Amino acid sequence: MKIELEQISPMEIEKRSFEIITEELQGRTFDPWQEPIIKRVIHTTADFDYADNLVFSEGVVQTAHNLFREGACIVTDTKMAMSGINKTALATLGGEVYNFITDEDVIAQAKEQGLTRSAVCMDKAAKLDRPVIFAIGNAPTALVRLYELMQEGYRPALIIGVPVGFVNVVQAKELILSADVPSIIARGRKGGSNVAAAIVNALMYQLTRN
Amino acid sequence: MKIELEQISPMEIEKRSFEIITEELQGRTFDPWQEPIIKRVIHTTADFDYADNLVFSEGVVQTAHNLFREGACIVTDTKMAMSGINKTALATLGGEVYNFITDEDVIAQAKEQGLTRSAVCMDKAAKLDRPVIFAIGNAPTALVRLYELMQEGYRPALIIGVPVGFVNVVQAKELILSADVPSIIARGRKGGSNVAAAIVNALMYQLTRN
Numbered sequence: 001m002k003i004e005l006e007q008i009s010p011m012e013i014e015k016r017s018f019e020i021i022t023e024e025l026q027g028r029t030f031d032p033w034q035e036p037i038i039k040r041v042i043h044t045t046a047d048f049d050y051a052d053n054l055v056f057s058e059g060v061v062q063t064a065h066n067l068f069r070e071g072a073c074i075v076t077d078t079k080m081a082m083s084g085i086n087k088t089a090l091a092t093l094g095g096e097v098y099n100f101i102t103d104e105d106v107i108a109q110a111k112e113q114g115l116t117r118s119a120v121c122m123d124k125a126a127k128l129d130r131p132v133i134f135a136i137g138n139a140p141t142a143l144v145r146l147y148e149l150m151q152e153g154y155r156p157a158l159i160i161g162v163p164v165g166f167v168n169v170v171q172a173k174e175l176i177l178s179a180d181v182p183s184i185i186a187r188g189r190k191g192g193s194n195v196a197a198a199i200v201n202a203l204m205y206q207l208t209r210n
Numbered sequence: 211m212k213i214e215l216e217q218i219s220p221m222e223i224e225k226r227s228f229e230i231i232t233e234e235l236q237g238r239t240f241d242p243w244q245e246p247i248i249k250r251v252i253h254t255t256a257d258f259d260y261a262d263n264l265v266f267s268e269g270v271v272q273t274a275h276n277l278f279r280e281g282a283c284i285v286t287d288t289k290m291a292m293s294g295i296n297k298t299a300l301a302t303l304g305g306e307v308y309n310f311i312t313d314e315d316v317i318a319q320a321k322e323q324g325l326t327r328s329a330v331c332m333d334k335a336a337k338l339d340r341p342v343i344f345a346i347g348n349a350p351t352a353l354v355r356l357y358e359l360m361q362e363g364y365r366p367a368l369i370i371g372v373p374v375g376f377v378n379v380v381q382a383k384e385l386i387l388s389a390d391v392p393s394i395i396a397r398g399r400k401g402g403s404n405v406a407a408a409i410v411n412a413l414m415y416q417l418t419r420n
Contacts, residue, residue: 003384005354006377010326017376046374046399047257080404083293116220144215164256166227167216174213189256194290194404 017043025051033061033206037184040202044194055177055185060158063182064133064203067157068093072131074200075099076193077118077142077163081135084197089204100124119145131157137196138163140172147175159183160199162191227253235261243271243416247394250412254404265387265395270368273392274343274413277367278303282341284410285309286403287328287352287373291345294407299414310334329355341367347406348373350382357385369393370409372401 008016021042030038034056041050074090074097076082082099090097100106100121110117118139125132126149134156136142140163146156161176161183163169173185184199218226231252240248244266251260284300284307286292292309300307310316310331320327328349335342336359344366346352350373356366371386371393373379383395394409 003381003388005381008377009324010320010351013375013377020376043376044374045402046376046379080290080294080407084290084403110220114219141220164254165223166230166253166256167218167223169256171213171215178213192255192402192404193294194402197290 014043024048031056036206037061037199037202040198040205041186041195044198045192047190049188049190050186050195053186053188053190055183055187057181057183060182060184061203061206064158064184065207067131067133068095068204068207070131071095072133072157073098073128074133074135075121075125075128076134076196077101077121077136077139078193080193081137081196084194084201085135086201086204089201089208092208093204095204098125098128115145116141118142122146122149126154126156133158133160133200135160135196135200136163137191137193138165140165140168143172143176144168147172147179150179150181156181159185160196162186162195162199164191164195165189224253234258241266246416247271247409247412250408250415251396251405254408255402257400259398259400260396260405263396263398263400265393265397267391267393270392270394271413271416274368274394275417277341277343278305278414278417280341281305282343282367283308283338284343284345285331285335285338286344286406287311287331287346287349288403290403291347291406294404294411295345296411296414299411299418302418303414305414308335308338325355326351328352332356332359336364336366343368343370343410345370345406345410346373347401347403348375350375350378353382353386354378357382357389360389360391366391369395370406372396372405372409374401374405375399 021039076099082097085097101117106117106120110120119141122142122145143161161173169189176183231249286309289309292307295307311327316327316330320330329351332352332355353371371383379399386393
C-alpha cells in the first residue's frame with residue numbers, strides 16, 4: 001500500500017482540519033456563538049457525536065466571555081484538564097487556572113469523609129473570593145458536589161460539565177442541567193479532560209484570536 | 211424528571227465501570243493480554259469504537275512489560291499525555307516520563323526548520339541513551355518523524371501511536387503499522403492524549419495491580 005501524506009505546513013494543519021470538519025458536517029447549521037466550540041471539540045476528539053451532545057444554557061458563551069474579561073479564574077477537576085488549557089491565551093486574558101487534587105488538605109479531607117478528592121476540590125474552589133469557571137472533564141462526583149453546594153447557596157459563575165464514564169456520569173450532568181446555572185454540558189457518557197480543555201480554549205480563542 | 215444517583219463508594223466506581231463495559235461488549239472476546247488495555251481505553255473515552263480500532267503488534271504487551279521492568283523511559287508528544295500518566299504506578303516501576311515540547315532548543319529548532327515542535331521532540335528523544343516508549347496522542351507529525359528516524363536506523367523500543375485528527379493522522383498511523391516496530395495503534399482518526407495515557411497506565415497496571 002502506498003501511504004501519501006498531505007503536504008502542509010504546521011500552521012495550516014488546524015485550519016485545514018476545521019475545513020474538513022465543516023465539510024463533513026454537510027451544511028448543518030449551529031448557533032454562531034456555539035459553532036466554534038462544537039467544532040473544536042470535534043477537532044479534539046474526531047468524534048462527531050459532539051455535534052449533538054453539547055448542551056449550552058441560554059447566553060452561556062457571552063457569559064463566559066464576560067467572565068474571562070472580568071478576570072474569573074478556572075478550576076479543573078484533574079491535572080490533565082489543567083494541562084490542556086492553552087496558557088498563552090489564558091495569560092493574554094489575564095486569567096488563572098487552579099487544580100487542587102494533590103493538595104494535602106484535599107487528600108486528607110477526602111480520606112476522612114470517604115469522598116472523592118475531586119468532590120472535595122469543589123468545596124475548596126467554592127471558598128475562592130472570585131467568580132469561578134468550573135471545567136470538569138473527569139469526575140461526576142465533582143458535578144454532584146457542585147449541585148449540593150448550589151443547594152446550599154453557592155453560585156458557580158459557569159460550569160463546563162463534561163465528565164466521561166459509566167457510573168453516575170449521565171445523572172450528574174442531568175443534575176447540572178436541571179439547575180439554574182450557566183453551563184456547557186456534554187450530555188450522555190462521553191466527555192473527558194481533553195474535551196473540558198478544548199471548550200475552555202475555544203471560549204478563550206473567540207476573544208484572543210479575533 | 212427524577213435523577214437517581216447510584217450509591218457507590220469512590221473505590222468501587224472503576225470496578226463497576228469495567229463491569230458495565232464488559233456487559234456492553236456482550237461476550238466479545240479479546241486476547242487476554244490486550245483486553246485490559248482495550249477496556250481501559252473505552253473507560254477513558256466511553257467510546258466503544260476502540261474495541262475495533264486498536265491494533266497490537268505481535269507480542270507487544272509482553273514487550274511493554276519487559277521494557278517497564280528494565281527501566282525504559284516514556285516520551286510523550288504533549289504535556290497533557292504526560293499529565294495523564296499515573297505517577298504512582300510509574301514510580302513503583304522505577305520509570306520516568308519526559309516531554310520536551312517547551313524546551314528552548316526544541317522551540318528554536320522547530321522555528322528554524324519549519325517543523326512542528328512535536329516532530330523535533332522525537333529527534334531529542336532518539337538521542338536518549340535508554341530504550342524509549344513513545345506515547346503519541348496528538349501529533350501525527352511526531353509519528354512521521356519517528357518513521358523517518360527508523361529509516362535512518364533508529365529503533366524505538368515501543369510506539370503507542372494514537373494521535374487524533376483530520377490531517378495526516380490516518381496516514382501517519384499506517385506508516386507506523388507498515389514498519390517493523392512494536393506498536394499499539396488506534397487505527398483511523400480517533401485517539402488523543404487521554405488515550406495515550408490510558409494505554410500507558412493499562413500496561414503499567416498489569417504489572418503493579420497484580
